[in-house]
Amino acid sequence: MLLKLEPRGERSKVMIYATPFIAIALTLFFGAGLFALMGHAPQTALYTFFIKPVSDVYGMSELLVKATPLILCAVGLAIGFRANVWNIGAEGQLIAGAIAGGGMALLFHDSQGLWLLPLMIVTGIAGGMAWAAIPAFLKTRFNANEILTSLMLTYVATLLLSYLVNGPYRDPDGFNFPESRIFHDAATLPILFEGSRVSISAIIALFVVLAAWMLLSRSLIGFQIRVIGMTPSAGSFAGFSAKGIIWFTLLVSGGLAGLAGISEVAGPIGQLLPVISPGYGFTAIIVAFLGRLHPVGILFAGLLMALSYIGGEAVQIDMGMPLAVTGVFQGMLLFFLLSADVLIRYRIRRVAARPVTVKARAE
């Protein structure tokens, strides 16, 4: 007996929603195995990773803190991925947004104006857009692969931030530590719940999810994105501008990543540091796929992946495991998801092994 993949006539609606759960189940199963391999009791480890961190109010609030930048980045990436525009440099665009918006906070550090925060947010978005405009320009003008250019620019942004906090952005009273001044109140996002670190950026993220949902399902450009993503040739026959879509999707995803960046430095972090993100821009790629490239799905996927960060910290503190466990879990989840997704377009059929022909032996 053999197993064979047989194409379905249509994409399975059931499987689109079922495969994320299959992938999560498989990740938990193999994750338990990984914990056992590392010499920890799997049940205790899984409990410490997935349940204990969110079993109190503060834990839940931290989930929102970590989910916000993931959701902001992932919504933007998903819009691009739908149109086959592979921006994987969200991490760099996030940093660019923090550099630009945070720069405003430092420039006007002696001002208490109410205009400062909006200015920082707008500059942050513009910074992320500008960073994403480079791959957009190189792709539309010179046909250069956006995957490679956007990724290379992430390394450049990281180095630029390192230069700035070691130089022009460094706190003059900071004993030469590579850190900026701490942003004062007028340059910090208001906190949503007393005693937590959840800022109004969580509300902004929710709004972005709804806006992106409207954009993709109700607007002309959303329609063009979906058509070009499914069949590029149909898009060009219909007269949609492929270059326009590349510009649009990269600017939107860059702007949202920039928004995530400024929200981090004007929120939970409160200043510019050499490292301002534990790889949110990369994890957002997983969030986008796990959320089925749909804004609402991304909302839930973002919360789940936020849990992987908090859980990773929990098993590090409580059980002495390395923080890298988070990355392994995230990678595993994406593997299982991508392989389970085969069920959307193919069904598994059992095929009888070929009948064995027995040759009559010559006596």
Add this chain to the structure above:
Amino acid sequence: MIDTTAAILLSMIAAATPLVFAATGELVTEKSGVLNLGVEGMMLLGAVSGFATTVATGSPVLGVVAGALAGIGMSLLFAFLTLTMLANQVASGLALTLFGVGLSALIGQDFVGTPMDALPKLAIPVISDLPLIGPVLFGHDPLVYLSVALVGAVYWFLNHSRGGLVLRAVGENHHAAHAIGYHVIGIRYLAVMFGGAMSGIGGAYLSLAYTPMWIENMTAGRGWIALALVVFATWKPGWVLIGAYLFGGVTIAQLHIQGLGVDIPSQFLSMLPYLATILVLVMISRDSLRIRLNAPACIGKVFHPDS
């Protein structure tokens, strides 16, 4: 003067060698019609496995073998996803890199800061002592010669062997190759595994010879630069070698400028290899006809015999 020149050329070749391995491997993978963006992840796992094995056994040869095997293991994950489960190659390659970053950090946590001797250099009496030519041509570790031989072998295989012809046919038109009776999926599995092995060796070269130690994320984007090199080379092995040595030159020039105490912040100099990659990609890609003529026609496309 001669000594300085020799030292610069030596370090340039050493910086280029991991790229030669990884890019040549990826070139073969891509020639079969598969785009594996997981090079960075495979290199990292090769680096950590090679280092751990060498520390544990004391044998750098076993270390290199372990690096290759780790790369093959990772590439099999990718092959299973994309060739058997028919998953999207771009997404699967990204997943492989994300997974490799995490897994290598997990495996390598006990090896951070462990000291190790670099791979021994070949020393041929008399010849290795010749001025300039001696050290530059005959003063390397064996892997450098292996990398050059690899490029030659891949060139011969792709252009002058029957197996290479079949591999290219599969990459150009998988349905036609299937119709003639070639096993498209099997051939692609082999090509992906070869790419994995070479990425693994490239990674092991980093942790065993170039900077003999293990640091998290020590590849620092070299896997992605290797991917760009394949485009730069327009899928021709000889150009991979030239491109890799150019990048080795940029990396070393940057280090030497820092050493000279020029008044440019070190971060800007460290950006040079990444900026050079972008520049090179732009220069090659602007001629889209040339890319289309040379790129394997089926690259990145999922193959299913019935569809």
